[in-house]
Amino acid sequence: MAPCVAVVWWAFPENLPLWRSIAIVAAWAGSGLLVANIVLMVREPHVARLLGGLESMYRWHHRSGMLAYLLLLCHPLALALDGWIEAPRFAWLSLAPWTQSWPQWLGWGALLLLMFGLATTFAARLPYRRWRFFHFALGLGVLLGLAHVYALLGGANIILLLIVATALAMGWRLIAGDLGVAAHPYRVAQVAHQPGEMIEVLLVPHASALAVSPGQFVLVAFGDGPHYRGCGEYHPFTVSGIEADGGLRLGIKALGPCSQRIQNLEPDVLAHLQGPFGIFLNDAPSRPQLWVAGGIGITPFMAALRAQHRIQPTTLIYLFRGADDAAFLDELYALANTDPQFELLADATGKGLPDFTGLLARVSQITNRDVNICGPMPMVDALMPHLRQLGVASDAIHFERFDFR
Template sequence: MTTVQSPPAPPTAIRPKVVARTGLYTVLAANAAIVTWFAVQAGFASNALVVIGRFAGLYAALLMAFQLLLVARLPWLDRRIGMDRLTNWHRWTGFGLLWTLVGHVVFIAFGYAESSSMNPVSQLVDLAETVEGVFRAVVAMGLILVIGGASARWARRRLAYETWHFIHLYAYVAVVLAFTHQVAAGTTFTTSSAATAYWYALWAVALGSVLLGRVVLPLWRNWRHQLRVEAVVHEADNVVSVYITGRDLDRMPARAGQFFLWRFLTRDRWWQANPFSLSAAPDGTRLRLTAKAAGDGSAGLRHLAPGTRVFAEGPYGAFTAMHRTRPESVLIAGGVGVTPIRALLEEIHGHAVVIYRVAGERDAVLYDELRELALAKGAELHLVTGPSVPDRLAPRELAALVPDIAQRDVFLCGPPPMMNAVLGTLRELDVPRTQIHFERFSLAG
């Protein structure tokens, strides 16, 4: 594929990830301060447990809004942080939200029970029956508990992605119920018009971000580009490349190293969204993905007919040359993880060393393309073959291939065990963390 390349951007000392991460932390901290100020202005109840419970509820509402921002898939954040890291933050924020909500319910129930003759459980039931909005909050709490249980590692491993995703859709129901509870029973809503305006604005931004990133942008881009399958090429026994064309692809903001969530609109596949990386840098006329048959979704690609309509969400991911900090680089691929590495080699500037780790030469998908690209760009290419033990990318072996690796950016993509091993090797070789770029391709919320 002929690539339309923009002029190389020099490595920058101001890292995009740091800018985005700092921005998110600042926004969260600033809103926490605002929430605290409004709560103090509203005054304190005479019961300390109720006061603690109210603060826990306010911070839980703030975390819930922050959760929506993390899963909104906003391009500015995604390109700088990456969907995998946003997903990880979403997960840990979710557990923080869960325990904050539990604290809100427990402290409120015990606090009100202390002032009455009821036990905490009876007090909670009484509040749900007599105070507007409390029953909705109890339902929202139950939904959050179910979602939290489905997010635990032991449960996540046993659930199909579609099932897990369907359960998580109830989070939006919980958000609406929690918000209506806050409107009906929240002290700041009833005592301060400024606080009321603040909370309405906060929820509008959070829900608006989800609507923009998850609905409006995908629909608009697919209407604009009208994607279709152009051709399906068999690269190996169990590997195919799918070429996709459409309108105005030169205006699609995709970069080498990114991925899309692809839906092929056939009768039996339209409901499946599969994440596949671009295996060639976008050239303004077509996109290409290359996938190994690892499940029903990827195995069915070989049967796609030219002309099949495609609905693509994305591009997603921060695994791009945008994050370079050094003029020279090392690209390390394992197995089918070569797809974004091959695309990056096409786009990246400066001297590059490419290391392709596979079990045997017949497993080296796209190797001929890599060899031609390396020759054209003056890059070094090393094909490392053999079983996983002994580790052929251990510190001594990797240092022999790239003696100056600590002075280069390192882009890494491959199976999780291989990536974990290489990341350990890079730490032993004292490669600075700021120069190590990798992404674990996962779906956010």
């Protein structure tokens, strides 16, 4: 945010009417936020680690996009208010595109594309591939908006630099991210079916292996096989196991059209991986641990448990609807029997919410533990008040929101 504040301070004009000054500052601040928004869209592991993880980047991507749109919406409105002070008809003329020249048309086109792109952002039921295509309208809107400023300023070098930076960021995201030019090739070595419409896939590297830690996830695009057709797009899956030879195990539950198709995956299918991403379970535990997993949320904990015995007392609360929905349950019981530092509390919740009061009462010294949660957000939201009521500090509670829209 500091660069944005610096741009606003630099851009604030002198000896101009108030509303015209506000319009200019809103345009500069909105343009700066849009460029930052595009940079945050880049799906590069090194950049993600530098900025606190991909989940944090996407959260700020959404926030900066919304704020930029509001600021840019204020730009023509402030110009209209400036004209209104002189005469009402001047306010209308400042808002009527057909009375203006082509640089202003670029600005209106940018605003319309941003409006369209943001509208599709909130269309939760839109298929992912179509949503992603429409979302690129935001990027085109950014380029149009910068071209609008460039034309009005008569070719300012700083705007040209921002246009080039935006185009490079969009190109890198499209070529390296969506098309997967920089992805690592792997091969499906094994597909094991788990309870609850879930499979665990073992992938072995064809070239250099990704350096993955327990708790991280990768973006995977599966190719075609003799009897399998891939989705043709990248989806995030959490690593459930890391092999000594660089192989990765992924837990994949049928939650959408693509993951439903992946349930029919077969060996020898080629896969392309990007990553790794995520900072969940990233720190070496310095205190006793409480892990809470719901459904497919068990996968990062499986990777950690399979990697080594616990160095701190660790209690895992594993929540599932029924025995036919409890992936890895037998292995978890076996791990609990062989690791004296690991305690398993497995609970079949049915279709209702878990009895968090009773479950947490079975956890000793809960206020002295770090709490790591992975599961559906309704489960996380229901658990948080119970933890706070028991006195667990906010900075001791860790979870990630895996929302890629």
